[in-house]
Amino acid sequence: MKVSLCPGPGSVLLLTLWVQLLLTGVHASNSTKNCKLSPESESERKVLSRLEPLANKNFTVESKNKDETYTYTFQLCGDAGGVQGAGVIQSNSKSPKPEVVGRYDATQAIGGSDWVMLIYRNGDQYDSHCSKEKRKAIIMISCNRKTAMGTLEVVLEDRERVEDCFYLFELDSNAVCPVIESRLSAGSIILIIAACLVAVYLIGGFLYQRLVVGAKGMEQFPNYSFWVELGNMTADGCDFVCRSKNRDEAPAYRGVSAEPLEEEPEERDDHLLPM
Numbered sequence: 419m420k421v422s423l424c425p426g427p428g429s430v431l432l433l434t435l436w437v438q439l440l441l442t443g444v445h446a447s448n449s450t451k452n453c454k455l456s457p458e459s460e461s462e463r464k465v466l467s468r469l470e471p472l473a474n475k476n477f478t479v480e481s482k483n484k485d486e487t488y489t490y491t492f493q494l495c496g497d498a499g500g501v502q503g504a505g506v507i508q509s510n511s512k513s514p515k516p517e518v519v520g521r522y523d524a525t526q527a528i529g530g531s532d533w534v535m536l537i538y539r540n541g542d543q544y545d546s547h548c549s550k551e552k553r554k555a556i557i558m559i560s561c562n563r564k565t566a567m568g569t570l571e572v573v574l575e576d577r578e579r580v581e582d583c584f585y586l587f588e589l590d591s592n593a594v595c596p597v598i599e600s601r602l603s604a605g606s607i608i609l610i611i612a613a614c615l616v617a618v619y620l621i622g623g624f625l626y627q628r629l630v631v632g633a634k635g636m637e638q639f640p641n642y643s644f645w646v647e648l649g650n651m652t653a654d655g656c657d658f659v660c661r662s663k664n665r666d667e668a669p670a671y672r673g674v675s676a677e678p679l680e681e682e683p684e685e686r687d688d689h690l691l692p693m
Contacts, residue, residue: 449470449473449474449494449495449496450463450466450467450469450470450473450494450495451495452495452496452522453466453494453495453505453522453523453525453527454522454523454524454525455525455526455527456524462526462527462528463527464529465527465528465529465534466495466525466527468529468534468593468594469494469527469534469536469559469591469593469594470593471566471567471591471593472494472559472567472589472591472593473494473495473496474493474494474496475493475494475567476491476492476493476498476499477491477492477493477567477569477570477589478490478491478492478570479569479570479571479572479587481572483575486510486512487510487511488508488509488510489508489509489510490506490507490508490509490519490570490572490585490587491506491507491509491516492505492506492555492557492570492587492589493505494522494536495522495525496522499516501516501518503518503521503522503523504516504518504519504520504521504522505519505520505521505522505525505538505555506518506519506520506538506541506555506557506585506587507519508585517541517542517553518541518542518553519538519541519542519553519554519555519585520537520538520539520540520541520553520554520555520585521538521539521540521541522538523540524538524539524540525537525538525539526539529594531596532560532561532594532595532596533558533559533560533561533594534559534594535556535557535558535559536556536557536559537554537555537556537557538554538555538557539552539554540552541553541554541555544577544583547577547578547583548577548579548580548581548582548583549580549581551581551582551583553583553584553585554582554583554584554585555584555585555587556584556585556586556587557587557588557589558573558586558587558588558589559588559589559590559591559593559594560588560589560590560591560594561590561591561592561594561595561596562590562591562592562595563592563595564592565590565591565592566591566592566593567591568589568590568591569589569590570587570588570589571587571588571589572585572586572587573586573587573588574586619640620640622640623639623640623641624638624639624640626640627639627640
């Protein structure tokens with residue numbers, strides 16, 4: 419009997435798929451590490467980790483400025499629009515080359531309880547505005563539990579300053595929403611569990627009585643005779659404890675004397691008989 423040491427084509431295909439999935443998972447888990455912080459900050463790195471669900475996706479928006487239409491593309495710690503090193507780019511139909519608004523190798527991350535402000539610096543220089551300094555992009559990501567990845571919006575381009583100009587964008591996502599802690603007390607949890615057990619008992623007992631035993635009417639209720647007897651005993655106990663009158667006492671009615679009546683003399687009708 420020959421034993422082949424060469425794997426079959428099916429095994430090779432499965433191994434290849436497994437390696438690709440492993441590499442994809444490693445790449446996705448380390449996507450925010452592509453952003454370079456200067457200086458490196460552990461607190462800012464934690465803020466970036468909150469944005470992990472937004473990684474590996476381009477967010478695009480169009481903005482009209484007078485007679486020109488600009489298209490902005492943003493990617494978290496990745497090449498926006500395929501432009502290497504660019505976190506945000508600006509495209510124009512009149513210009514074949516996109517302008518880099520901010521780069522992810524110069525990132526700053528500031529976070530609050532339900533928001534994150536991401537700043538990309540070291541973009542391309544302005545031609546004539548803002549003392550020809552480098553462009554800067556600010557992306558404000560706010561909490562919205564109804565959407566995982568919202569729509570990118572352009573708020574403004576502030577370039578009428580002498581320096582420190584910026585592009586401001588907004589984006590909604592549930593990735594930055596705080597975790598909702600359970601507000602149920604121990605008593606509430608016990609009541610919920612008890613209600614579930616009662617529901618299972620009633621439904622299961624009803625189906626058993628109807629389908630297996632073949633009961634009809636009220637007999638379909640699980641352990642019907644037991645609960646009827648329990649109800650009667652409970653009613654008797656309540657009657658015994660709560661009622662103050664002696665149940666053996668002879669009833670007396672208003673306006674009727676309880677004293678025994680005197681016997682009336684018996685009338686005889688012997689004189690009516692024929693002699």
